[in-house]
Amino acid sequence: MTEQNEAQDSEKTASLNFLENIIEEDIKSGKNNSEVHTRFPPEPNGYLHIGHAKSICLNFGLAKKYSAPCNLRFDDTNPAKEDQEYVDSIKKDVQWLGFQWAGDIKYTSDYFDQLYQWALKLIKEGKAYVDHQTSEQIAEQKGEPTIAGTESPYRNTSVEENLAEFEKMRTGVYPDGACVLRAKIDMASPNMHMRDPIMYRIINKEHHRTGNKWCIYPMYDYAHGQSDYLEGITHSICTLEFEVHRPLYEWFLDQVYSAGHRPRQYEFARLNLSYTVMSKRKLLQLVTEGHVTGWDDPRMPTISGLRRRGYTPESIRRFCETIGVARRENIIDVALLEFSVRDHLNKIAPRVMAVLDPIKVVIDNYPDGKTEYVTIENNPEDLSTGNREVPFGKEVYIERDDFMEDAPKKFFRLRPGSEVRLKGAYIIKAESVVKDADGNITEIHCSYDADSLSGTGSEASMRKVKGTLHWVPVKEAVSAEVRLYDRLFNDEAPDGHKDHDFKEYLNPSSLTVINDAKMEPSIKKFKAGDSMQFQRIGYFCVDPDSTENKMVFNRTVGLKDSWAKEQKKA
Numbered sequence: 266m267t268e269q270n271e272a273q274d275s276e277k278t279a280s281l282n283f284l285e286n287i288i289e290e291d292i293k294s295g296k297n298n299s300e301v302h303t304r305f306p307p308e309p310n311g312y313l314h315i316g317h318a319k320s321i322c323l324n325f326g327l328a329k330k331y332s333a334p335c336n337l338r339f340d341d342t343n344p345a346k347e348d349q350e351y352v353d354s355i356k357k358d359v360q361w362l363g364f365q366w367a368g369d370i371k372y373t374s375d376y377f378d379q380l381y382q383w384a385l386k387l388i389k390e391g392k393a394y395v396d397h398q399t400s401e402q403i404a405e406q407k408g409e410p411t412i413a414g415t416e417s418p419y420r421n422t423s424v425e426e427n428l429a430e431f432e433k434m435r436t437g438v439y440p441d442g443a444c445v446l447r448a449k450i451d452m453a454s455p456n457m458h459m460r461d462p463i464m465y466r467i468i469n470k471e472h473h474r475t476g477n478k479w480c481i482y483p484m485y486d487y488a489h490g491q492s493d494y495l496e497g498i499t500h501s502i503c504t505l506e507f508e509v510h511r512p513l514y515e516w517f518l519d520q521v522y523s524a525g526h527r528p529r530q531y532e533f534a535r536l537n538l539s540y541t542v543m544s545k546r547k548l549l550q551l552v553t554e555g556h557v558t559g560w561d562d563p564r565m566p567t568i569s570g571l572r573r574r575g576y577t578p579e580s581i582r583r584f585c586e587t588i589g590v591a592r593r594e595n596i597i598d599v600a601l602l603e604f605s606v607r608d609h610l611n612k613i614a615p616r617v618m619a620v621l622d623p624i625k626v627v628i629d630n631y632p633d634g635k636t637e638y639v640t641i642e643n644n645p646e647d648l649s650t651g652n653r654e655v656p657f658g659k660e661v662y663i664e665r666d667d668f669m670e671d672a673p674k675k676f677f678r679l680r681p682g683s684e685v686r687l688k689g690a691y692i693i694k695a696e697s698v699v700k701d702a703d704g705n706i707t708e709i710h711c712s713y714d715a716d717s718l719s720g721t722g723s724e725a726s727m728r729k730v731k732g733t734l735h736w737v738p739v740k741e742a743v744s745a746e747v748r749l750y751d752r753l754f755n756d757e758a759p760d761g762h763k764d765h766d767f768k769e770y771l772n773p774s775s776l777t778v779i780n781d782a783k784m785e786p787s788i789k790k791f792k793a794g795d796s797m798q799f800q801r802i803g804y805f806c807v808d809p810d811s812t813e814n815k816m817v818f819n820r821t822v823g824l825k826d827s828w829a830k831e832q833k834k835a
């Protein structure tokens with residue numbers, strides 16, 4: 266190897282994450298024929314969240330990097346909690362993120378027959394037994410990490426009796442919870458997971474795929490590694506809390522492994538996000554108790570919620586890349602996720618003018634009834650997107666807070682006697698205001714400099730004034746609904762408080778609805794899911810609730826990270 270090659274090689278290694286290092290070592294050493302095969306194994310008991318996105322990007326990303334297959338496997342071993350709706354949403358989310366699973370979708374339920382046969386094998390070898398004790402009794406006998414457990418009175422039942430009892434379990438003789446099948450390993454093991462773990466329990470419930478064929482269902486620890494083996498998985502990647510399960514994963518594999526890929530489990534730190542809860546159980550509670558409108562509520566950390574909020578797949582993939590994979594637990598600032606979508610939308614989102622809190626400006630010296638079209642660029646970050654024509658007339662809307670009667674010195678927007686430019690159009694000067702009986706301003710009367718139209722090259726057109734305001738023509742304005750979303754929780758770690766329920770930290774103003782925002786007419790070309798920047802305000806997208814008559818917009822993120830500032834003020 267030349268010096269240069271060596272340098273490049275070590276540079277490459279240095280930039281690899283720990284899993285890539287392992288995989289490259291395995292390929293080099295010829296392990297599993299130098300083949301790589303990963304999988305993403307969601308349980309279809311809820312919608313996927315941003316934590317799953319990290320796992321998806323990791324598993325599918327590694328596969329892509331090493332030109333290897335990645336399976337999508339539904340870990341459907343608990344019919345009491347699982348549903349076809351979840352299966353469908355998970356497929357959609359994985360594809361939307363930009364990934365494709367290898368071959369057909371896999372289901373742990375496809376292996377129920379094989380898993381059952383292997384369970385029989387274990388019983389016949391005296392390595393599994395049916396335990397008729399209650400779950401409380403079994404738990405009590407588990408002991409403590411430093412104190413050996415107590416053996417179950419059923420532990421030494423004969424093989425024949427165990428086969429007969431397991432058959433009764435399978436054929437529905439027993440009700441839920443009456444008994445379980447346990448692996449006979451070691452009740453004194455320092456690893457609690459090795460103290461005769463449960464392999465099968467009884468659930469008398471129809472399964473979304475196998476119907477009523479089974480009433481015994483395998484536990485995760487038993488099913489997972491065996492399914493990995495059946496699929497030829499090489500690197501079975503899961504979150505750190507499963508590290509202590511790894512000896513059990515190995516033990517079950519040892520009982521059945523004969524040839525082919527020998528899977529191995531690797532653990533990485535799960536994604537934790539500030540201001541967010543991520544457990545599916547808690548997300549389900551938010552949905553069923555009506556704290557949000559559904560799994561895809563734009564305030565939810567679910568992939569479907571983020572999609573509806575206006576997040577792009579690129580921005581989520583980029584976020585996952587930025588946070589990287591490691592073996593140490595930490596909490597990622599949700600502002601980083603917001604940054605990633607803001608950064609992407611800045612590059613791709615067309616600009617439009619929308620006024621969320623409109624006040625009418627009347628330009629007294631502008632000809633009555635005249636409409637002209639002014640030219641405005643669609644995206645200053647991407648000039649290839651060209652320009653659009655926006656109608657301009659005697660009356661326009663501006664934001665109420667862009668005008669102040671008694672403005673402080675540093676207020677560079679509109680005030681009596683001062684000038685601002687209307688974006689892409691003319692310079693106007695505030696002359697007087699009209700107020701209602703309560704003293705609220707209802708109209709601002711202005712004059713305009715007729716020579717100052719932007720882009721004409723005239724001296725007045727180049728005249729510098731302190732502020733530029735966005736605006737919408739009154740006559741052509743499109744009225745729309747705008748949903749301003751904020752963080753769902755106003756606490757950094759809503760599920761991290763002892764003696765307090767995470768729902769106590771719900772942000773009561775996580776949604777503000779504006780019913781009558783005004784938009785420039787070009788807004789009509791956008792369809793549900795499209796993103797745009799409302800100039801000077803933020804990034805928004807069209808919500809699927811939009812109708813022919815009324816468009817609905819969701820705020821994705823503001824132009825700047827205003828949360829940090831607001832929190833300081835509060």
Ligand code: ATP
Nearest residue numbers: 306307308316317319320503504535536543544545
């Ligand atoms: P939850 O705890 O939210 O209910 P889960 O782990 O029960 O999630 P699964 O459907 O079993 O959900 O997860 C599928 C895969 O996604 C697993 O491999 C799991 O390790 C991974 N995963 C789940 N949550 C996270 C997370 N926060 N960060 C990274 N990976 C995650």
Ligand code: MG
Nearest residue numbers: 307308340485
């Ligand atoms: Mg799980």
